[in-house]
Structures are given as structure tokens and as C-alpha cells.
Amino acid sequence: MPFSRRSFLGTLGLGATAAAVGFRGLERVAFAEPPRTPSPGGPILLNSNENAYGIFPSVEKAALEGLRVAHRYPFRIYHDVVERIAAGNKVSPKQVLLGNGSTEVLAMASRAFTGPGRKLIAAVPTFESSLAYSRDRGAQVVEIPLTSTYAHDLDAMLAHAGRDTGLVYICNPNNPTASLTPRRDIEAFLRKLPANTYVLIDEAYHHFATGSPDYLSFIDKPVDDPRVIVARTFSKVYGMAGLRLGYSVATPATTKLLQPWQLEDNGNMIALHAALAALNDDAAMRAAVARNAADRKEFTRQAAVRKLRAIPSYANFAMFETGRPVRDVIKHFRADNIAVGRPFPRMENFVRVSFGTPDDMATFWRTWDKLPTLAKQESGLRSQESAAANC
Ligand SMILES: Cc1ncc(COP(=O)(O)O)c(C=O)c1O
Incomplete structure (x- = not known):
């Protein structure tokens, strides 16, 4: 109807x-x-x-090409997309994992690093998938209100972080407030965080975060820290929300910890063709x-x-x-x-x-x-x- x-x-x-x-x-x-x-x-x-x-016209064309070969498994192009993301971000393919949307990356991180006795610390309000996946794992979730400028309250997050903290979720820019948490504050936070606590930085809205010296992507300017995982998506600037593709960038060792939680063959032929075209259409x-x-x-x-x-x-x-x-x-x-x-x-x-x-x-x-x-x-x-x- x-x-x-x-x-x-x-x-x-x-x-x-x-x-x-x-x-x-x-x-x-x-x-x-x-x-x-x-x-x-x-x-x-x-x-x-x-x-x-x-979606971009170039992406639409590529998606249709993907549809024509959709009776085949997308092994080759899956590998090509991982390589293209790695090259575009100046990292090794061993540092990249694809997700069925960046939602799968969030799920992987919650499953890998939270659970009973390994809590999640996150802001409120923020994008809630990580909280839901951590709760599913039986993890305690500590919700810390945003500051008066709608940044993550990193001091309060730190005050709650201990040896029992598996993961901190930082959404930057934050959904639903569209606000930034300054880069220098996140760097200082990382320096003080317990050594066994991972940090998931969700950069879903990265491309739109223009016009502020406070914002700098943790992929574009990485910190030398194996605890940091960055999530990105094709759903926003590339307009591919319905195609479901996202990815993580982390050190090879951290990527290895996430990978067991990744669904095997989690990228489809159409989305993968579309992603390559999107990344090539600057x-x-x-x-x-x-x-x-x-x-x-x-x-x-x-x-x-x-x-x-x-x-x-x-x-x-x-x-x-x-x-x-x-x-x-x-x-x-x-x-x-x-x-x-x-x-x-x-x-x-x-x-x-x-x-x-x-x-x-x-x-x-x-x-x-x-x-x-x-x-x-x-x-x-x-x-x-x-x-x-x-x-
Ligand atoms: C902050 C944030 N992270 C992740 C996602 C999930 O996006 P997707 O799974 O489409 O990549 C969204 C979707 O709105 C979001 O706002």
C-alpha cells in the first residue's frame, strides 16, 4: 500500500x-x-x-554494478574495500574491520571489552547502542551527564573509571546534541585512564565536524595508544544508511581482539561496490x-x-x-x-x-x-x- x-x-x-x-x-x-x-x-x-x-550518482552506478554480480560471494571486493579504507586512512589493512553499519563495530567493542565485572562508561544522552550491547553482555553501564557545554564530562568519567572498567564510549560529535568534546581533553583523559580500559571513539559525524579547532579525528591524527578504537560509517556523509556499512580503525593487536565478535562475511556485494565508489568520489x-x-x-x-x-x-x-x-x-x-x-x-x-x-x-x-x-x-x-x- x-x-x-x-x-x-x-x-x-x-x-x-x-x-x-x-x-x-x-x-x-x-x-x-x-x-x-x-x-x-x-x-x-x-x-x-x-x-x-x-547517495552520490557515482555510488548509485556502482551499487547497480554490485547488484549484477550479487549472485557471487563478495570475497574479492570485501578485501578491496578494506585495503581502500586502510590506504585512505594511512593505516595497515590489519587495523581495519568492516561492520554491518558502524553499529556492528559498536557491538563488537561492547562484546569484546565489557561484561560482568567489566563495566561501560558512557555519556547521557548519547547514541545508545553501545549501552544496550553492554547491558546485553551483563555489564554494568555508568551514565555520566554531559557538561553545561554538552561535552562529555571526562573528569566525571575518569572518577568512575577503575580496574573494573572495560570500555568508555565517546561519541564525537555527540548524538543527539551534535556537540563536540575537545580533542585536547580526550587526549588528557587517555593519559589518566586505567591501563586496561579501552576507549571507543565514535566518529559517525566526522565529515560534518568542520569549523572548530577543538575537533580532530583520532584516525586522521592518531594517538599512539592501543586502547583506542575509532568507529566510522558510510551512513551519513555518503548517504548509505540503508546499505549498512561501517568500519573500525585500531591497532592490529586491538583489532585482533575485536575480530572474534565480527559476523563472518558481513558485507554485501552492493554496499561494498557502493563504498569503493563513495571513497573514490572526493x-x-x-x-x-x-x-x-x-x-x-x-x-x-x-x-x-x-x-x-x-x-x-x-x-x-x-x-x-x-x-x-x-x-x-x-x-x-x-x-x-x-x-x-x-x-x-x-x-x-x-x-x-x-x-x-x-x-x-x-x-x-x-x-x-x-x-x-x-x-x-x-x-x-x-x-x-x-x-x-x-x-
Ligand atoms: C553516533 C552514531 N554512531 C553510530 C550510528 C550507527 O550508524 P550505522 O550503523 O548506520 O553506521 C549512528 C546512527 O545514527 C550514530 O548516530
């Missing part, structure tokens, strides 16, 4: 409860998940930090980064015009204070068939919005402007008072 913007509303209803969509990560357990297939007048999806513009990647920067600038401008308090974004989404419970805002947008980010812990008066096309965003702001103004002002005052406690 084809879905229209109206039928998304009609089918799910305003009171729809959480609907799992087949992913293990909690991020993907949508507050109310609309259909993902774009159609004229279909729902506007500003809820999963996807690339609204689709011009398209740079254009995607520039387009996102322009979309982000326009979002910031629109938020400022409305005197909204937006957290400075270094990603392809942003979070701003709503002045009212986000659940009400989500319902309001859903009534116009627009999906925005779900509620996040400790951020009950903030909404996360993934950047859509300019047309999508014009619709988004028109819908925002239909929110009752008086209530917005009143609860805005209240939420400012509680912001310090929230974050």
Missing part, C-alpha cells in the same frame, strides 16, 4: 507507542516510526540523521559536506530569528530548546506528517532535528510557527530555569 503524508498520520495515530523497526540499537526504536520510502507528499523524515539528498563528498554546512547555517539562522536556544551543531542535525515537553512538539509535528527526533533522557525540553532538503526545512519551520506562541513563551521561561539541572 503506498503511504502518503496523510496516511502516515492516519495509520499511526497521535498516540502510537514505540514501534521497533528491526534494529537492535535503541536509536532506531522510533518514537513512532513512519514508512521510510520517500513518495510525493510522503512523511518528511527529520528523525534519524540520514542524508536527505541520497568531489561528491566535499560537495555533501559543503551542502550540509549551508543547511546547518540556514537552520541556525531560522532558529535565531525565532529566538530559539540551539546547541551549536557540528553534525547533520541540531538540537534546540522547545520551551515545552518535547513529546508535545513531536505530536504537533506528527500531525503535519513530519517526523522529528524522539525524546532523549535529560533533554525533555529539547528536540533533535535532522537537516532535510530546503523544501523539507521550509515545511518544518512553517509547522513550528503553528505552535501556540503563549504556551511557548511561558514554558520557555520555566525550561530555562531547569536547563542547568537537565544537562
Whole structure:
């Protein structure tokens, strides 16, 4: 049955409860998940930090080539992609593991380094897959609130780290806040961390983290530390979320510890063809980064015009204070068939919005402007008072 913007509303209803969509990560357990297939007048999806513009033309062509040979196992091209990622990042292929999305990398790290008596330390709010996978392992999960600037509170994380800490998860830029944790602070943190504690640095939004001297990738400028694992994905700048490919970079010894937890033959022919093309199309990647920067600038401008308090974004989404419970805002947008980010812990008066096309965003702001103004002002005052406690 084809879905229209109206039928998304009609089918799910305003009171729809959480609907799992087949992913293990909690991020993907949508507050109310609309259909993902774009159609004229279909729902506007500003809820999963996807690339609204689709895959590059070169990637589409390569993916179709992959489809033509999809009756074969992808042994050769799997190896080629690992080599290409290694060469592009100036590391050895022994330092690279592919994942079925970077989600699989997160799962590998939780399984390799956490469990009973080996806890995970992570921020709250952050991308929650690592937390879920560690809990599945029977590990204790320590959640440390972000600082007032929405950085990871590395001092507090350190205070909780001991010999029983298997893994620390650092999402940089962080999802859902799109904020940065300064590079120098992470370096200082690594120097003080117990020797047996691994650190997973999730750089899913790496390409968008432009314009701040505080950000420097731990792949581009590695630290000489076998405890560091960096996760990257093809889902964001390359727009390949539906193809499912990501990877890790770590020392050969650490990679060996992750590998037993990797699903064998976890890359498909189409995604692998697409990934090679994506990595070879620098011009398209740079254009995607520039387009996102322009979309982000326009979002910031629109938020400022409305005197909204937006957290400075270094990603392809942003979070701003709503002045009212986000659940009400989500319902309001859903009534116009627009999906925005779900509620996040400790951020009950903030909404996360993934950047859509300019047309999508014009619709988004028109819908925002239909929110009752008086209530917005009143609860805005209240939420400012509680912001310090929230974050
Ligand atoms: C911070 C972060 N890490 C990892 C992922 C997982 O991405 P994927 O499995 O598509 O690579 C996401 C997805 O939104 C994310 O926001």
C-alpha cells in the first residue's frame, strides 16, 4: 500500500507507542516510526540523521554494478574495500574491520571489552547502542551527564573509571546534541585512564565536524595508544544508511581482539561496490559536506530569528530548546506528517532535528510557527530555569 503524508498520520495515530523497526540499537526504536520510502507528499523524515539528498550518482552506478554480480560471494571486493579504507586512512589493512553499519563495530567493542565485572562508561544522552550491547553482555553501564557545554564530562568519567572498567564510549560529535568534546581533553583523559580500559571513539559525524579547532579525528591524527578504537560509517556523509556499512580503525593487536565478535562475511556485494565508489568520489563528498554546512547555517539562522536556544551543531542535525515537553512538539509535528527526533533522557525540553532538503526545512519551520506562541513563551521561561539541572 503506498503511504502518503496523510496516511502516515492516519495509520499511526497521535498516540502510537514505540514501534521497533528491526534494529537492535535503541536509536532506531522510533518514537513512532513512519514508512521510510520517500513518495510525493510522503512523511518528511527529520528523525534519524540520514542524508536527505541520497547517495552520490557515482555510488548509485556502482551499487547497480554490485547488484549484477550479487549472485557471487563478495570475497574479492570485501578485501578491496578494506585495503581502500586502510590506504585512505594511512593505516595497515590489519587495523581495519568492516561492520554491518558502524553499529556492528559498536557491538563488537561492547562484546569484546565489557561484561560482568567489566563495566561501560558512557555519556547521557548519547547514541545508545553501545549501552544496550553492554547491558546485553551483563555489564554494568555508568551514565555520566554531559557538561553545561554538552561535552562529555571526562573528569566525571575518569572518577568512575577503575580496574573494573572495560570500555568508555565517546561519541564525537555527540548524538543527539551534535556537540563536540575537545580533542585536547580526550587526549588528557587517555593519559589518566586505567591501563586496561579501552576507549571507543565514535566518529559517525566526522565529515560534518568542520569549523572548530577543538575537533580532530583520532584516525586522521592518531594517538599512539592501543586502547583506542575509532568507529566510522558510510551512513551519513555518503548517504548509505540503508546499505549498512561501517568500519573500525585500531591497532592490529586491538583489532585482533575485536575480530572474534565480527559476523563472518558481513558485507554485501552492493554496499561494498557502493563504498569503493563513495571513497573514490572526493568531489561528491566535499560537495555533501559543503551542502550540509549551508543547511546547518540556514537552520541556525531560522532558529535565531525565532529566538530559539540551539546547541551549536557540528553534525547533520541540531538540537534546540522547545520551551515545552518535547513529546508535545513531536505530536504537533506528527500531525503535519513530519517526523522529528524522539525524546532523549535529560533533554525533555529539547528536540533533535535532522537537516532535510530546503523544501523539507521550509515545511518544518512553517509547522513550528503553528505552535501556540503563549504556551511557548511561558514554558520557555520555566525550561530555562531547569536547563542547568537537565544537562
Ligand atoms: C553516533 C552514531 N554512531 C553510530 C550510528 C550507527 O550508524 P550505522 O550503523 O548506520 O553506521 C549512528 C546512527 O545514527 C550514530 O548516530
